[in-house]
Amino acid sequence: PAATAAVQLDDEVLNRCEESFRASDQDRRRSQAKNYAVHGIIGIVCRHDIPLFVANLTDPGERHHYTVALLRKVMQQLPPTATLGVLYDIGCQLDRAIRKHGYMPELIGRISWATSVLHAYGHQWACQLTYHPRKRIGFGLTNGEGCERVWAWMSDLIPTERLMAHHRRLFALEGHLQHLGLQHRLTLGRWLDRQLKQTQLCEQEALGLLRKCGFTEPALPLLVDIHKHLDLVSRIQQQQPEVVSLAEQLGILRILNSVRDQVQKQDVPYLTALSRCLVLKEQVVSRLVGRNFEFDIINRYKRGHDEEGPSKGRLGTTGIVKVQEKIVRRDAACRRAIQKYNTAAAALRDLEPRPTWATIETMPALITPQQAMDTTVDADIWYLLWFDATGSPPPLWFSSETARKGIRMLLQRDRCSEEHARLLEEAQHLKTWLQELLQAALAACQSAPSTFIHSALIGY
Template identity: 30%
Template sequence: LFPCSPVYPTLAVDIRVLDFVRRLFLRIAPNYTAWCSAATDFLASQGYHLPGDDPLRRRFANALQWFMSLSDMATARIDTTLQRVRVENIPEAYATALRLNPKSHCQGQSPRAEDGLSDEDDEQPRAARRSTRGVTIEDVVDEEVEEMETRKPDARRSTRGVTIEDVVDEEVEETETRKRARTDSDSSDEWDPSEEQVPLSRPSEYLRSRCPLCFGGKKCESIIVAADACFTQKHSAQKCGRDPPRTHPNTYFIPEEEVNAWKHYADCIRSRKQNQPPPPKRTKPDHTHDDEQDHCEEGLRVPKSVLDGCLASFTAADEARIKGSTRFFDVTANMTLLCRHDRPLFTVNMNTPGEGQHYVLALLAKLFENLPHDTIVRFLYDIGCQLHRSCVKWGFLKPYMSRMTFAVSIFHAFGHQWPCQMIYHPRKCIGCGLSDGEGCERLWHSLSHLIAYGRVAGYYVRMYNLDSPAHFNNEEGLSKLGVWLRRKVIACESKLNEAEEVLRKCGFPEDVLQREWDAQIKAQTKPLPRQHKNRGKSAVEEALRLRKSRDAALDYVKDLRKRIMDTSSAPWETATAELELETALQVLRKAEGKVKRKEDSLGVTAKQQLRHLIKSPFLTKKMNARALKTRIRERLRSRKFELDRLERSYRKQRSEQRINEHTQDSVKRRDPGIAELTRKYNRLCDDMDTIIRQNKAPRNAIAPVKIEMEGLFDLDVDDDIWLDIGLGYDDDDEGDGSAPPLWLSNDDVRAGIRAMLDRDRCLEERKRLLDERSAMQEWFSEEWKVVTMAMQDSRFF
């Protein structure tokens, strides 16, 4: 039996019942009220009536909470013992201490189970509870803990070898010394949190315990990790403040102090570099910035204009998404860093309305602290291009940038510009294999049952109840890693065979395909020409639109005059036409004035282009197709962002479900409009193809590729919606006699390039899967050896 309090308990519960409820609450949201009410009702049906309105809940919750804490402490104690054996027998494990704190659950004042319950459950006054509950665990001094803390470290070391407690205590003491040194100095803004790292020969035991496939081997050459935030995992701000600290002995959460240190550091760096005098005010419009040459910023392969477009796309999406309010929530979201096997590594609580970069920086810095100095990290993030840009611009994670690559999550690549996808898409990046970077979505879905409970529970109780199911899911998935490897090997081999078959059918050698792919990257990621050049082209297009508007006004005037001169018209029709004719003539005169002013403002080159466009129906249709395709892409992106919000909505309350249904219906109602725009674009492509066959188009003109209606809304990376073949501004200068490149004009080459990239990613995936299989075998062999040695040595028990 397990008591509800250490002294004079008024209730004792069978340990097997507590263990059953603990395992149940790992699979569903903890609900003490429902469980105790059902138990009370069941006992009453058996003839055992308990006095009081709610006789079990408080005491049962107290017993269950401390039973869970002691169970986790026992697990941490076993891990600490095994680590002591590992440190004594495996030299490289000494500097990779397992960061456990068996006493971390009772820091400061010891919490009670009722601290994590909502205020609605608090029916009795606190004074009455103190008079009726007897002595709880916080009223008793833990003699064993006191004895361990008063024992001298030298005496401990004299009786045994170096223990895990010694390693952890020394690291904590060293960290505290550095913190005091930074506090005493006046240059705290110069401190870089990423500079403090202890050299490791292999990944830390913390990481090895998180994922044996990534970190369990003797060598860890490269890993793939991903991060994302979940804005449904909130915590409501409580009037009484936070509950007493209660931390899981093996928690995933990074301490709040470290996150705040990164926020302070990032703010200081940005404010120092941006603290420059503002430019002088100008009374006239300044076009200096418009004429600025587009360029690739130092250390980046994507032009500045493309990165600005990606930032604008995701900024618009974030503004449309409802996020947490700091007025009602003290935790607005959780951000987690996972390996490619969907196993969480570190988590942080977010307390800002948006997704600040300092949270990601804190997660990555914590990861590098637990890795050897030669491990390569490939990081997948929704806006990985923007994070890479910030790290290069502001110097974040500077000690680690030489062994770090960035990519975007595969399901959110649609929000990025096509040149950005060519560099940062996982299927285009070297080393990413077949990883998608969307493990966070699967993790948050598995913890979605804790959303409602986490909002009303205590601050530390919520964190504890997020740690527990995360550990449970890791333990459940540990026995399935072999099945995971087998499934991935089968999928990889199937995709590899398909890619090699396409390569054989394309009819071009691989060196040609690689050369064409390099040429495509160079052509489509080169910086834009000076803005005044594009502005001239836009002016020409504007002149054409004004001409069309003038022609429409002229046709309307002609129609009115025809109705006036028609003798068969009724008198009222003639009178109405005469009244409308004066207004129509004014509109026509204004349109002609606009056309004249616009054409007079054009330069010599622009006037030649205008005359060329007026005489060339092909170029006119090309201009219209380019504008139409841009519009289709924008509407498809907006649709995808709206559906993305529904996919991230895990709560299924009736009110929110109605909002989601209404949003989904609104999105579907706009689908026919997008489809009609696509059909118009395809008709323009047919017209342009007809003009080319009739030899009425410029020399070497290329017809744009039609958009397939099937799979229109998928926005896959290799869809033709991204390629502006035959529609680019650079293609307007036709007639130079040069033939278009193969990657632009040959369908077989484009298919071969896609197959070559898929083949390369499959080969990378195959090698990584073999390395992970070896790592799992080496990890299991070491664990078996450590457990066997611990069982044979009585010093460790």
């Protein structure tokens, strides 16, 4: 995709994303803290799940320099004007680090960052809206889980590698990766056909729901307004020193004192209850994210789609029992947190008197068991609270479920259009590649020095 810079998020949002993934990675880091020369492997694959480059991890965890080295290696193989879309579980963190510390200064303008789809729940909602590939232009329907699928296909090597010498291990890994790459290249035609059918179904679904919502055209101005506000925030953040200096000159302290006096005149009990609901809602989201990380330990072993099927051969019965015990404990904590929040939200709805600006649309909604299981980027669980003491009505995307669905379907339609155009272009490239291979094979047949070699080439 064309390189597009993401809106610069506040450091507090990105720090929470980092803490979320760091907390989920603590157990693995402790298990890898032993004196091993190699702690694992890290790789980069294309969107067709073909491994490109792989490196050994000599430190516990995935440090930034591994990813930077792999990206440099890939960019060396591309034309100097080529752009690259990178999907990474912590793409938001690496994007910030590259801009902050000056990694790859010559490549910053050629790389667009996004987070992988299946691990988006570990990020803050503002981060998901900025870095989720379904919300970003140019990524189509690529989900960024190619590495997970490659590791699942290679998990058969785990038991045997534990007894291998260093060079034998490298030989086995290289041979298996080359085999996977060859198999995927030979089936690119079927992959393109399958992706094209899925894209058409996805686009038909989006268009059908758009017609039902009636937001085919009105949803577009909503998105334009949102992007305008995001661009305004980005410009303000870039000019932060000048804004702060100007605010001090204008007497920001007097303005804050005036706002404080206005807030004190409002209904203090209602604001207190509203703040408590916000804190409880954040606790619920945090616990649900932690539970999903536990589920992911089991789910990652089911993504290979191999013949063995069950994950017991991958994780082991003991490992599955331990993970299930953690999930049970987290489920109990999640239920208690949801019950606490629902009690506070119900009490807030019954609280009298309440301010005139406190309408039903702006009050926190109750969480149902079905909503608790859904932590996708478009789930209602991410919507926190809306507070505006001026009495202005909430925006349409917040108060109307129909508007939210229309915006989601409009984005889905756009991503399907991008994916369709990319698949057609890739099909043309595949056709050109096969024609070149055929011409080379025919030329080799004509210039074969012996009948035996000529027969072998004809059979090939």
